[in-house]
Amino acid sequence: MENEKEIISQKSNNGIGIIEFFEGKNILVTGATGFLAKALIEKMLRTIPKINKIYILIRAKDKEAAFDRLKSEIIESKLFKCLEEMHGEYYKQFILSKLVGVVGNIYEPNLGMDIITSQQIAEEIDLIIDSAANTKFDERYDLALDTNVNGPYQLMMFAKKCEKLKLLMHYSTAYANGEREGIILEKPFTMGESITKEKITSISPFTEFPSLNAAKEMDLISKLKNITNNGLEQIVKDLGVERAKFYGWLDTYTFTKAIGEMLINNMRDEIPILILRPSTITSSYKEPFPGWIQGFRVIDPLIYLYGKGDLPGFLGDPNNLLDMIPVDMAVNATMAAIAKHGYLQIPQLNVYHLATSFVNPFSLHKLFDNCYEYFTSFPLPFVNSKGDKIEVNEMKYFDKLSEFSNYTMEVLSKQHRVQDLSDEKELLKIQMRLKRKMEFLNNFSKTYEPYSTYKGWFHNGNMKNLLEEMSEEERGSFEIDASKINWGDYFLEIHIPGLKKHVLEGKKVPT
Template sequence: MDSITAHQIAQEIDLIVDSAANTTLDLRYDLALEANVNGPYQLMLFAKKCKNLKLLIHYSTAYVNGEREGLIYEKPFTMGESITKEKVTSHSPSTKFPSLNAASELDFVSKLKNAIKNNGFEQIVKDLGSERAKLFGWQNTYSFTKAIGEMVIDNMREDIPIVIVRPSTITTSYQEPFPGWIQGFRVIDPTIIFYGKGELPGVLANPNLPIDVVPVDMVVNATMAAIAKHGHLKIPELNVYHVASASVNPLLVSQLFDYCYEFFQSVPYVNSKGDQVRVKNMKYFDNISNFSNYIFEQLLKQHDEVRDLTEVEHSKMQTRFKRKLEYLENFSKMYEPYGFYNGRYSIFSSSL
């Protein structure tokens, strides 16, 4: 916005709700840092100009807790922390592990961009995000950079009252504006749609573990409750709220796909040819090799059902199957950590 508008807004507003982020799990590291780390940094600079500001709400994600396991408390991040550092020092308190610093990560990527001039830059920086995330104890670039963004907010907040809302996997609404509402194609939606189309008859997941989901209207309600509680107090503290289900009302992975099976049996997906797709019970795998073999077998069965193909048509179908298998492998690998996740989010607020 222009400086005049920004100045006027800064004089008038008393509440900021920050829901801006890039949620692509494997986004290029430089782009993820720009959106999820530099974005909060710029917003905090603006917030400090807002003389009447009573509260800043920041949407994060429960998955900023990375590879933590067991019952996970609503604990804010401070600059220098990392999941790996927690694990290392808990076993050997005297062991040194590098601190995680937002400025260092931004500077590191900036220097890398200047050093790499070839066409492979985009893939190198994309891979770098995953490597840095796993080094410090996160599953992917998204959750990693969102955690760094939380650190930036805590580091800059001074006397600004902050509430960080951490939803788990957001799904369709429970009641408002009407049951089943959602906008866009969200995190868990592609898996369900692929299953309904008969393209994903297996998943990399433990069927006996909970999958943490929460309706979008419950996330909104929790946010409004947090605003009501903290908005008038103007206490210069940082409060964290998990908005999640697994610790109080768990839904198992197997239950989710049982419900999906029942739904698509009663309301089958209709393909482009007008044929109804009949789904099978979901199969579960604990390694990519067995998963890939099963998916390929199912694709071949689809091929066997197609009669009287010419050699050219046969070749095109084989190529299409290979591309589909590669896509489903990459898609499943991306979500694999959440299919075997052993964390449970507490829902009792803590503050600093």
């Protein structure tokens, strides 16, 4: 504790010392081609030109293929255009002097790297940033366990070989808190605990409930691999949902992310660990430019389906809070937290919620009110069976799937009504299309229901403390104060236009 006080005292005059901390560092990044990690890499390169090397773990068959992915998915990304403008003709020279693509796989021994490369990186790196994750809500249980549980296991095994390692930072999710309700604090998970166990023991302290064990969950999957069954894929999917619900989580994704946290805590020994739990990550608020986004994020299918007229109703509580954080604020908080705990190098585990519901709440009905305002002024180019443009109506909310389904079918049937009822072929075609669409929307709504009825909100005291410790200059360069966001302006002027520009234009999107 004396060492901690001394370091904090030294830093108090110039804030946390974010830029100074990252200078000269060698960093290993997993999941670097993903949305959040890519934005983090861009920010590090733009603000810390004296950073040494960033090793990027890339799934590829060989070094040439890894470099091709590094080039196409990172170096030539639109996200990096500000960095390119800064360096001009020397951009590629600069970026290639910093980024090193490494062939690997997060859930293999030595992270799938060859022996020579893994030894070299283990000797050089100061920081590990783990952003690799399988984020599909209803992924096959075996695939989710591979990335979200076995991945952290292999990462911790590798981290113990890194002699210079100052900190390991792991991205989880705020929704790893499962079915907890009310104010949810920034507490680590320990192996064996579960949300169901918490609920049961709070009512009846002496009631027995099975402990959650990562090894046992992996064993369940290994036994299934011997089964030859055409329906195996669905069986493995259903098993993930079943295990998640049994232990008190929303879905396979949040369940396996929580187990991954438990493994890291269980294996950390003397390694300083930082676990960051972002809520729903949305497009950039300001940096490197407003509205940048990569692919459909969690709320974006809702916005898109509503805008094209396919989602006139919603299964959920309109007053339920949505928790979102723009990607650049998540990046800034990441760098500030890494610097703070990287300086301290105390062998403990610290958890941060990168979330907004506690400091700047925003409800489901406000989201769709903003969407209604936007799409009535700037409709998406979709037409009905008669060639008329589809107009959106104000969203209606339901608490029963059957009522949602009946209403949605009624609206869609009116939109796509056949003019000539004697045209049986056209009538049958539209009926089949509507049937498929309703099956999709019903499954879609069931998938989102745990989030649209979520009864917890995430305390972010550690993020608030970071803000207080930052200097005025750092607060300007690394903005993390989410209480300043005007959500209405953000969605109308930044997020939805960004979604149209970076995701919808000229690309195939879910129908």
